Structure formats: C-alpha cells, structure tokens
Amino acid sequence: MINLCLKSLLNRTFIAGLTIFSIALSVALILGVERLRTQARAGFANSASGIDLIVAARGNDVQILLSTVFGVGSTGAGVNWESYEMLRATPKVAWAVPVMIGDNHRGYPVIGTSASYFDHFRHSGGQALAFESGAVFASPEGAVIGAEIAEKFGYEVGTQIINAHGAGSVAFHLHDEAPFTVSGILSPTGTAADRMVYVSLEGFDDLHKDATTMPVDPFSDLAQRDKAPVGEREHDAHDEGHEHDAHDEGHEHDAHDEGHDHDAHDEGHEHDAHDEGHEHDAHDEGHDHDAHDEGHEHDAHDEGHEHDAHDEGHDHDAHDEHHEHDGHAPASINAVYVGLTDRAGVLSVQRAVAEYREEALTAVLPNVALLQLWSITGTAESALRLMAAAVALAGVIGMLVMLSATLETRRREFAILRSVGATPISILGMIVVEAVLLLIAGIVLGYALLTAVTFVADPILSANLGLRLGHGMPTLREGLLIGVVFCSGVIASAVPAVRVYKMTLNDGLSMRL
C-alpha cells in the first residue's frame, strides 16, 4: 500500500515536491518563530542570573532591567553614591555592585562598574564570568570586553578602544580624549555579557569629567581628535550627570522643603526624584504622616531610618573592605546590582529600598521584570505565532489542493485499482497515506531547512540581536508543534479522501473520458 502510494507520488514529483516544500516552509517558520521566542526568553533570562535585585532611580521595572543588564535605553535619573552605601549596609544584602551606563563602544553598551562585578555577576543559571584572556581592569584606563566584541572587531588584550557617549551605534560624542586599553576579554556566554564593555567607575566617570573641562583647553582636544575617529561633540547628553551633581548639592537645602511636596509625590516619579530626598528629610523632622494617603510609603520612612541606624553598627565594618576595593566613588551612578544573603528576604529588601527616604529608588526583581517584559512582547509574539500558524494552515491547504486537484485526473487509476480488488476504503486510505507521506517529507525537509537557516543566521542574529537560535534535537514543545501540523494535515486529508471514496463508489469500473 505504502509502496503504491509512494510510486504514485513519485509519478507526480513536481507537484508533490512543491507541496512538500510548502509544508516544509510552514514547519520551518512555525518552529523558527517558536525557537526564536524561547531562545530570546532564555537568552534574556540567562543574562541576569546571579542578581537578586537591581536598584535604580525610581522608574519602570522593565526599563531599568533593559538599560542595565541589556544596555538598551537608559535609566531615568541617577542614584547617589550614598544610596549605594546605604544598600551595602542594608541587612541581608550580601553584596552590591555599582553600575554606570549610558556610553557605548561602536554601538555596544559600556558599563562602568567595580571589579567585584566579575565576582558576583552570574549568567546562564549561575555561571560566573570567565576570562578568555587577560584580567579585570586594574587601572581607570582598563576595559574588559565581551567575547562578541572582541571577535567582531578583532580586539586583543592591549588594544586601545574609544567609547562614545550615548546608547546606540550613532555616537553623539566620542570620548576620544580618554581611550581605554583592553585588559581582559570574557569567554563567550551566549548572553548580553558578550556584547558589553566594562570599565571601572573611575574610568567611566573620568570621561564625563573630561568633557566638562574640555572647553577650557579646546586645542589639546583637537589634537587628540586627529588620532581617533571623529565624532560630533555634543554635550547636551551630559546634562544628566550635571543634574545629579547639582542634585547632590541640593541635599543641603533640605530645610526648605517643608513637606508641602507630598501631594506632588503622588503624581509622578520622574519629577519627584529631585525633591524626594528633601522631602524625606522633612519627615525626619517629625512631620505629620497621617496627612498622606499612601500610607505605607511613609511608614516605611521610619524603617529606612532604622537601617540608617544599622549603618552605624556592625554591618558597615563588614563592607568597608569592599569599599576600599572599589576605590573610586562617583557622585552618581545609574544602578546597583544587589545580591542577598538569603533570597527569601528579597521582598523586604525591595520594600526597604522603595521606602528609602533619601532618594526615590526602585528595586527590581529581574525575574519579575522579565515577566513584565514578556507580557509586553506577548502581543507581538502572538502576532508572530498567529502568522506562522496561518502559513502552516496555508501549507496544509496547499496539500489539500494538490490532493483534491489530482483526484479528477486520477479517476482512471482508481477504477483500475478497484477492478483489481481495491475497496473504496483502501482507496480512501491511499489518499490518507499519500498525505502522511507528504507531511512526513515536508516536516523532515522543514526541519532540515530550519537547521540550515539557523546555521547561516545564527552568527548574524547573535551579532545584531544577541540572539542565538541554536540547533539540535527538537524540544518537546517543538515536537508538539510538529505533531499539531502533522495531525491537522492528516485530518484535513479526510476531505479529499472522503471525496475519492464517494467518487470510486459512484464511478465503479466505468472509465469516463
């Protein structure tokens, strides 16, 4: 029977081939979309594994996660160094690593951080960052680069690189006056870490300091510029940094905020960011909290107070050595990665951060932010999957068209088969077997196609998006999708099969011409 079907199909190589190809395309698309989706998710999830909390200026969780771990976009305001100190002193906090962002190297995000970043950062379910060559930056001019950057630009330990201000590949301003020297190259991780440049806080900060001094000595700067790719100099972007400096100073004005800001507090965070510190100080003076409807936040101020008290106590000493290690203390940073001694305490620490009085901060749980991100991208994913499903449907319908269209011309075949004893049921079966053969061939070809495409596209995708499709055996979910395509194809083949059944019953042995 299968033998007969196979030979019959081979007789229609061209049209059967087309059908198989269309099924293959839809299978490849469906699996590709699925794989892209799961790999994107896995890639994202893998990028931020050892971090329990990401603390940044109050803002959107997803934005904070994206800007810090993935170097996409920016955090709103900065975080005062004092807040970082506070975090390190908070009970249950095992470690806290400062992070500065906002620069890029040829489109790749640059992160300013302390050397301890490399001790604490984890990826892909708990793996530490390993050095392919070199070591952590020892001086402010040192830079550690991700594997992908090293590979793409052919950097080696010792190569001088120049960073630019702003995120994204369009550099607004090249920090060409302060080149970095690659001190270490990380091993590939398959995560965002491959696409990042890490410099010390001091190195990162220096760039911005230099920028402010630049107008003082424009000629030396011009001389420098000849050595490196020319970028447009625009300092607008620096405003951010200055703002914060000003902000810090602002603390001294605590007194002038007499708690009248509390209503504004309810409205928006961006704006609050500046005032809040003062606000809270006002609270310390024993202001009437009852007046505020958002009770918990203010109650918490007291808690924060307690933590401050802790600082003075035992905790602080324990962290002092880290402090020395970090060396440089910039006025403002963008975020702090926090690891806890006990993950069960994550919510209480998160609340403590949210209620910190000196500054409006958000502590983001990376996994929760990821879930939020998925809920945002979910719509686009659904659209993609719907499209893939539509293509699969088209593939199955294409097979139906092929099987149905040939029925007419094959009437004689069926009459001959019936004359030699084939029952209408066995002819119905023949159509179904043909469909099964087409589907199997289509699925196998589709899988091969996908594997071939991933083979070609993987380097491109990982270079541009940091995504890897990966190849290998189908996962359970992929198997399920294949099963769905297969079953829907087999079920759909019932349409021509039943038609041929009726046809053979009616036609009998007559050979109508």
Added chain:
Amino acid sequence: MKTIEIRSLQHSWDSAQAPVLNVSAFDLVAGEHVFVHGPSGSGKSTFLSAIAGVIKVQHGAIRVVGSDVGAMVGRKCDRFRVDHLGIIFQVFNLLPWLSVLENTLLPCRFSARRRENAGPDPTASATRLLSSLGLDDPKIWNGPASALSVGQQQRVAAARALIGAPDVVLADEPTSALDEDTKERFVDLLLHECRASGASLVFVSHDRGLENRFDRSVDLRSLNDGGSND
C-alpha cells in the same frame, strides 16, 4: 458448471426511464467465450458492471461461480471480484507509475486466491503470460507501463486479467483503440490464453468482424428485452 447465471435482471440508472438492462436469462458455462455486441448506449458496459458487482441491480439475481454478487456488499464484493474476475477496459488499463510487471501482478497484490493460483512464483507466471502474449522482452517488463504502445498496453491488461486463473474474464471493448491487424492478433492471443487457463470470457465489442472467433455471439438488444431497441 455455470460460471455466470443471470435471472430476470433489471437495472435502470434513472427510475423515471425504462431500464437499461432487462435480461430475463443469461448463462455462461465454464470455459465458454461469448461475444456481446450492441449499439452505443445499449447498456453493454452496464451489463459488465452488473456482473462485476460494481453496480447494484434493482431486480434479479446475478450468480458468478455460484455466488450472488448482487447480494454482496462492500469489501466482500471487492474481494470476490478480484478473486474470480479479470477485467480489461477499453483504454488506459495500466497504472502509469508502475512497471509492466507490477501492473500485471496487481491482482495478486489484492487477492490471496489469485496469488496462490499464480503458483509459487507469481512473477514467473506473469512473465510467462506476458511472453505468450507477445511481450517477451525483460526490458519491457521492468520498464514503465506508460512507455508502451496502446496495443502493448492492452496485452498487459490481458495478462493482468488472466494472472492467477480467474473464473471469468470481462473485456469491455478492449480492441476499439487498436488497428485491424493488432486487433485480430490481440483477440487470438486473449482467446488462446483464456483457453489455456480455462477461464470463461465475456467480450464486449461492436466490431462484428471478431464475432466468429467466439463460441457464441449475443446481441445485447435481443438479450435485453427492455433495452433500447429503437
């Protein structure tokens, strides 16, 4: 022994019209070769379909080697057909995507009885049949059926109808697409092989020139009282 026995058969495609078939009695004994003729539309093909059990006649009994094919349904009927009947069509008898040999062996694929009758090596009896029908080139046997001339195709169809010794061979105008010489040669070979295997033959044709080679000649119109006599 009677291989075909028809009593008061009536069949009409359209109940509003006069029946196409109205045969009060028709018998065929084992090994007998009958020539059936009649004008186009007189119901010759319908007559063969009724014998093959493909159409279910409204009245009467059709017995083939003792079994009432009219009473058989579904699978059983199809099985009976391949077990006891060999059928040759007017044209396009072969599946183009099978080789000549595979086409010849088709009945053995579907019928255990035909396979048994074809002997321990069905392929050998297929090649023997093909050879005695004038197709003795092994290249032809294994080549695609679509490569054959119409005359050769009809001879393969005859070999297929005859393989595994069916009781009756039904041939529906198998020679109408052949030229005069080929036609006569084909009929001679067919009759010779039927005689060799002992099969009865119902040969439908409107070519009266072939009639005298058969044991008997029947005009469907005279057989068919209610047929289109006008």
